[in-house]
Amino acid sequence: MEMPLIISMRPKYARLILSGEKKFELRRKFIRVPAGTRAIIYASENVRAFVGEFKIGRVFRLRIDDLWELVGPYAKVSFKEFLRYFKRCSTGVAIEIRDPYEYPKAIPLDAIRLEIKDSMWAPPVDYELLPDNHPVIVAINEYLKAISQEFGTRRPRRRA
16 A cells, blocks of 8 residues: 655745755655655645645765755755754755646645544644545545646646
């Protein structure tokens, strides 16, 4: 059974990923997942919606200095932001972003809560693997089907 991942992030990073500009997502820690794992992006803050997804490529776990040297220009953060984020960490993780695509229409968190009949369900603060048959994944997939029909596409538009 496929285990998609819901990954939460600030809207500015979600936009950079979906535009194809951000090639690596940085995390302090990350679980081992196979390349090709589906990562569904939840944009937090004022957006509060599922906005797109990407496939996970290679995952690098390195010392902070080595991590910056490898992915710095592709992570779309300044060196200062990088150091602030990894403060007190000796190692970090860079997740390669493959095949990002933006949903034609964002799926609001409230719509998912309504669909699964759980007004208290919250997206993970960082990330969470969920089975393909989890009510949240099923609800997102159903919304994607409906959105695709509404926009006349088989699947959401891919970005380079």
